[in-house]
Amino acid sequence: MSAEITTPGPGANVKVLRLERGWLQDYLAKRAGMSKSMLGKIERGERPLSQSAGAALANALGVTLDELLGPAPVQAGDEDRLKELRAAMRRFDLPTGEPARADQLEADVAELIRLRGDANLTAVTEKLPSLLLRVQEHAHRTGLPRDWTRVAEVYSTVYWLAARHRWMTMAELAVLKQRQAAERADALTLTVAARDEAGTFLNGGDFGGGLALVDQAIVRAESTLRGRERYLGLNLLHLRGLTLAGRMGEKKAAKRHIKAAQATAEEIDTDVNLQGIHVGPENTAVHVMATYVDLRRFTEALDEGESYLRAGPTLPATRIGPLHMNLARAKLELKDREGAVDSLLTAWDVAPQMSRVHPTSLELSRVLVSLHKRSNPKVTALAKRTGIHL
Known part of the structure; x- marks a missing residue:
């Protein structure tokens, strides 16, 4: 096999962007605060580009992390569906006038969340445009908080789909609409929206900004949520917080969020699906394991991950796939x-x-x-x- 894989990919993109600027490795390495040797290994495919190193290189190159990683291509047959989805998002405040049955919407949203859990990106892409139009129409007709929660839940899945592909213009528009819907719903739905908004900072490599947003949302959740909802919302936010802190290499902040996530997970007892996102002990263990890798605590990460798998995981593919990665x-x-x-x-x-x-x-x-x-x-x-x- 060749010593250097030239197939485009996150690490290979670094070299492409560097050469576009006419920069030598020494110059980029200095701007990014890393050694020339490390940069060379990343470009040659001898060492994986971590998210933290990627953020540093993206900043040095004057691009966002998602731009450095590169967007995933649109699959054949999905272009028309994505056009329809963008059109549905634009019509957030423009009801179609077509009535929708509440029971059918509930069943369709449940099916969407199941497909999301299965990491079935193709089926999710196919289902979203029509469903988004219908849940928006129904929420406008009733004005009920629970129906606006359903709208926010669908927008959370739009964000998830776009973020997985690094289509960040769509992802950022999705979280904006999600927040608008959440403001018409309830405090827990607004907490989920804050979690997804912090995700756009994570995707873009602005880990500090995302962490600040999470901390603001935690303060708000502590004052607005009660009972079981309080534990659900806080667990969700601390999971996002520990991921952001890990990517920053902020050991103290990561430890704080890990401790809080584990404490709230104990109160939840069993993982639940909250608007398409799992919260509870299992997903906490999966997030902690990933953060250990980000913090270069590799042996602990391996122990945590293998211990979780031995216990018999019940989380869906969308969480188990990244666990194995x-x-x-x-x-x-x-x-x-x-x-x-x-x-x-x-x-x-x-x-x-x-x-x-x-x-x-x-x-x-x-x-x-x-x-x-x-x-x-x-x-x-x-x-x-x-x-x-x-």
């Missing part, structure tokens, strides 16, 4: 390349559509293929799935 990250850093390949292939088996577009999956594939200098059936299978030419 993070296991692959930890194993690669611990020099277990074969184990990393196995974990990444498992992520593909669990959530193939997500793995096809997820930057961690793409980057790990690029690096693992590059590092294997001899024929390996598993690596060959991984390269084929990712579209890397050997």
Whole structure:
């Protein structure tokens, strides 16, 4: 196999953007606060581009993190559906005049959330445009908070879909509309909207801004939520907070959010699906494991992840797929390349559509293929799935 994989991907994009500017590695490395050796390994596919390193390089290059990682291409047949979805989003305050049955809407939203949990991006894309128009129409007709919660829930899924593909213009518009709907709903729905809004900061590499937004939302949630809803909302926000802190390398902030997330998860007892997002002990364990990887606590991450899997996970593919990606990250850093390949292939088996577009999956594939200098059936299978030419 070649020493350098030139297939486009997160790490390879760094070199493309650097050469577009006519910069030498020394110059970019200095601007990003990293060694030339580290930058060279990232560009050659000998070391994966982490989100924290990616944010530093994006800032040095004058782009956002999502721009550095590169948007996922629109799949054949989805262009028309995405046009319809954008049109539905524009008509947020323009009712269609077509009545919709409340019971059918409830069933359709439940089906959408199930498809989201399965990480079925194609089916979610197909279902969203019509459903969004109908839930908006119904909420305008009734004006009831529960119906505006349903609108916010659908917009949360629009954000999820757009963020997975790094279509950030759509993602940012989605969270804006989600917040507008949430303001007509209730305090818990507004908390979910704040979590997703902080996600756009995460996607763009502005981890500090996202963390500040989370802290504001926590203060508001503590004063507006009561009972079980309070634990649900706070767990949701602390999960976002620990992820942002981990990406920043802020150990104290990460520890604070981890402790708070675990405490609220104990009160919830069993994971529940809150408007398409899981909160509770299991998802907390999955998030903590990922943050350990971000903080370079690889052995602890591996122990946490494998312990969770031994206990028998019940979370859906949208959470288990990234769990295996993070296991692959930890194993690669611990020099277990074969184990990393196995974990990444498992992520593909669990959530193939997500793995096809997820930057961690793409980057790990690029690096693992590059590092294997001899024929390996598993690596060959991984390269084929990712579209890397050997």
